[in-house]
Amino acid sequence: MSTTAIFEPLRLGALTVKNRVLRSSVAGRFDNYDGSGTEVRMNWDVKFARGGVGAIISSNAPIHERGHIVPGYAYLDSDDKLPFWRELGRRVREHDCAYIVQLVHAGRERIIPGLRYEEGVGATDDPEPLNGFECRRMSVDEIGAVVESFAQAARRAREAELDGVELAGANGMLFTQFLSPAINTREDEYGGPLEQRARFSLEVVRAIRREVGRDFCLGFKISVEEATRELLPWLARGNSVDDVLRVCRWLEEAGVDYLHVSAGTGFPHPRNPAGRFPASEVVKTYDALLSSGRHTFRNFLVFRTWPLSAAFRWWWERPQGKLGIEGINLPASRAVKQAVSIPVLCTGGFQTASVIESAIERGDCDGVTIARPLVANPDLVRFFEQGLDRAPRPCTYCNKCLFRFVEDPLGCYEESRYESREEMVREILSVYDVDARRGAAVA
Ligand SMILES: Cc1cc2nc3c(=O)[nH]c(=O)nc-3n(C[C@H](O)[C@H](O)[C@H](O)COP(=O)(O)O)c2cc1C
Ligand code: SF4
Numbered sequence: 182m183s184t185t186a187i188f189e190p191l192r193l194g195a196l197t198v199k200n201r202v203l204r205s206s207v208a209g210r211f212d213n214y215d216g217s218g219t220e221v222r223m224n225w226d227v228k229f230a231r232g233g234v235g236a237i238i239s240s241n242a243p244i245h246e247r248g249h250i251v252p253g254y255a256y257l258d259s260d261d262k263l264p265f266w267r268e269l270g271r272r273v274r275e276h277d278c279a280y281i282v283q284l285v286h287a288g289r290e291r292i293i294p295g296l297r298y299e300e301g302v303g304a305t306d307d308p309e310p311l312n313g314f315e316c317r318r319m320s321v322d323e324i325g326a327v328v329e330s331f332a333q334a335a336r337r338a339r340e341a342e343l344d345g346v347e348l349a350g351a352n353g354m355l356f357t358q359f360l361s362p363a364i365n366t367r368e369d370e371y372g373g374p375l376e377q378r379a380r381f382s383l384e385v386v387r388a389i390r391r392e393v394g395r396d397f398c399l400g401f402k403i404s405v406e407e408a409t410r411e412l413l414p415w416l417a418r419g420n421s422v423d424d425v426l427r428v429c430r431w432l433e434e435a436g437v438d439y440l441h442v443s444a445g446t447g448f449p450h451p452r453n454p455a456g457r458f459p460a461s462e463v464v465k466t467y468d469a470l471l472s473s474g475r476h477t478f479r480n481f482l483v484f485r486t487w488p489l490s491a492a493f494r495w496w497w498e499r500p501q502g503k504l505g506i507e508g509i510n511l512p513a514s515r516a517v518k519q520a521v522s523i524p525v526l527c528t529g530g531f532q533t534a535s536v537i538e539s540a541i542e543r544g545d546c547d548g549v550t551i552a553r554p555l556v557a558n559p560d561l562v563r564f565f566e567q568g569l570d571r572a573p574r575p576c577t578y579c580n581k582c583l584f585r586f587v588e589d590p591l592g593c594y595e596e597s598r599y600e601s602r603e604e605m606v607r608e609i610l611s612v613y614d615v616d617a618r619r620g621a622a623v624a
Contacts, residue, residue: 186541187534187565191235191548193524194438196344196398198235198279198548201541202562205528205550206283206349206402208240209591210253211612214296216246218255218265220615223272225591228612229555230278233562237273238400238441238550241285241349244334245327247302248286248355250448251587252295257282257334266341279344281398284334286327288355289316290448292587294473304358304365304372304381310413311447313475324371324381327355332388335399345398348385351443352404352453356382360428361446363409363419375420379428386435400526401432402441404453405513409446411500419446422513426520433521441526441550442514449583451497454553455506455530456578458497460490466588506530506578508540515545526550532558532575534565556582557593574598 191198211221226237242257243249249256256262270280288303291314301309301316302323308316319327335346350356358364359381365372371380382401389399405426407419420428429440444452464484474480483493501509507530514527527546531537532554540546555561557576564572581594592609599605 186538191524193345193400194398195396196236196279196281196438199277200233200235200562201548202234202531202537202565203236203238203281203526203548203550204229204234204555205552206238206240206347207552207556207591208254209586209589210251211591212253212255214252216243216249216254216256216258217262218269221613222255223269224612224615226269226280227272227276228559230273230276232555232559233566234278234551234555235548236279236281236344238347239280239282241283241287241354242334244284244286244330246295247298248288248327248330249295250285250287250291250354251293257284257337258330260337263337263341266338266343270341270343274344281345281347281400282338282343283347283349283402284331284338285349286331286355288358289314290353290355290358303355304367307364307366308475309353309447310416311476312473312480313477314473315475318367321369321371328381328384328388331385332392335389335397336392339393339397345400345438346389346393347400347402347441348382349402350382350404351402351441352445352450353447356385356401357404357407357446360425361404361407361409361419363407363417363446375424375427379431382428383431383435386432386437390436395436398438399436400439400441401437402443402528403429403432404444404446405429405442405510405517406444406452407446408444408450408452408500411451412445412447412497422516426516429517429521433523437523439524439526439547440517440521441528442510442517442546443528444510444513449580451500452504452509453529454578454580454583455501455504455509456498456553456580456583458494459579459581459584460484460494462581462584462594466585468588507533507536508545511540511545514540515543518544518546524548528552530554530578532561532571534570553578553580553582556591557595557598
C-alpha cells in the first residue's frame with residue numbers, strides 16, 4: 182500500500198504542515214475552572230504530537246468566559262493566559278508538530294452553563310433544542326464586542342507563537358447559530374438573507390486579519406451538511422449545501438486559509454461524531470441534559486426508559502447505515518474543494534491509511550483530521566509509517582468517550598480494546614501523570 186500522499190507536506194496559508202493527518206479538536210475538562218491551563222492539558226496534546234500527526238488543532242478555547250461549552254477548558258480571553266499557550270505550543274513543536282488553536286464562542290450550544298452566566302447569549306432567543314438551556318439574542322453592540330474578542334484572541338495566539346487559529350464555525354456553535362436559517366430568527370442586519378446571516382462570520386475573519394496580518398494561518402470549521410432535521414425532525418430547515426458553498430467562497434475572499442468540513446447544527450449530532458449512541462453511558466454522565474434546561478422530563482424519558490431509549494438509539498444511528506462512518510463527510514468535502522481554491526480538511530471517522538490516501542488522491546480533500554481514532558491510538562500515524570493500513574485495535578466508534586468526558590477524564594472507554602478494565606483505567610489516567618506542578622495553573 183502506498184502512503185505517499187499522506188506524508189506529503191501541506192500548506193495552509195503561511196503554515197506548512199509536515200503531513201496530511203491533523204489531530205482534530207478533542208480534549209476533556211483537563212484545565213481549571215477559571216480558564217487557566219494545566220500540565221494535564223499539555224500532557225494530553227503532547228501525546229498526539231509524539232504520535233506523529235502533522236498538526237494539532239486544540240480543543241475549543243473560549244474567547245470569553247460566557248462562550249464556553251463546558252467549564253474546564255483553557256481560555257484565550259486575556260493576556261495573562263499567554264504564557265500557558267506559549268509553553269504548550271513550544272512543547273508540541275519539539276515533536277515537529279504544528280499547533281493551531283481553535284477559538285470558540287458557544288452561544289447557546291452549552292452542555293454545562295457554569296457558575297457565572299446561567300443564560301446563554303447567541304443569535305436567537307430560542308433555547309438549544311436538545312438540552313433546552315435558555316438563551317437570549319445578542320444586541321448589535323454585544324455582537325461587536327464578540328467580534329473584537331475573537332480578534333484579540335487571535336492576536337494572543339500569534340503573540341504566543343502558535344502556528345494558527347481555527348474558528349469553531351461548525352456543530353451549532355455561535356457561527357453556526359448566525360449562519361443557519363434553522364436557528365437564526367433575527368430581523369436585523371445579522372438575520373434574514375444568507376448575505377446577512379454570514380455577516381458575523383465575515384466580520385470576525387476580517388477583524389482577525391486586521392489584528393494578525395495575512396501571514397498567520399486562519400482556518401474555519403464549517404458544517405456543510407447541516408442535517409438539522411436528522412436529529413429533531415420538527416426543527417426548521419437549515420442551509421442547503423449550495424448556500425454553504427457560497428459562504429465558503431465568501432470566507433475565502435475575506436482571508437480564510439483553509440476550510441475544515443464537518444456536519445450538523447448541534448453537538449453532538451448523529452453525523453458528528455458519527456457512531457453509536459451508548460444509552461447506558463449517557464445516563465451515567467449527561468446529567469446536565471437530563472436534569473436541567475427546558476426538556477428535563479422529555480430527556481429523562483428518552484434516555485432512561487425502554488423502549489424510548491432503544492428508539493432514540495435507532496434514530497441516532499440511522500444515517501450511518503446509508504453513509505458509513507469512515508469518511509462520512511467526504512461528499513461534502515468534495516463539493517467544497519470544487520467551490521474554492523484554498524485547502525480543504527475533512528473530519529469524520531478516518532483511521533485507515535488506504536481510505537485517507539484515496540480521498541486525497543481523488544481530490545476530495547487535501548488532508549484529514551482525526552479525533553476519536555487518535556484517542557484510541559495516539560500512535561496511529563506511526564502505524565501508517567510502518568506500512569500498516571489500520572491500528573491493530575482500531576476505534577470502534579462506540580462513542581463512550583464522547584459521553585463520558587463531561588464528568589470523567591477523556592480517554593478510550595471501549596473495554597474490548599484492552600486486556601483488562603485495570604489496563605483501561607491506567608491508560609485513561611496516564612494523562613494525569615505529571616510532575617510536582619500537577620494540576621496547578623500554568624500562567
Ligand atoms: C470528546 C470530544 C470532544 C470534541 N471537542 C471538539 C471541539 O472542541 N471542537 C470541535 O470543533 N470539534 C470537537 N469534537 C469533534 C471532533 O473534532 C471531530 O470533528 C469529530 O469527532 C469527528 O472526527 P472523528 O470521527 O475522527 O472522531 C469533539 C469530539 C469528541 C469526541
Ligand atoms: S471510546 Fe474508544 S473506541 Fe469508543 S469511540 Fe471513543 S476512542 Fe473510539
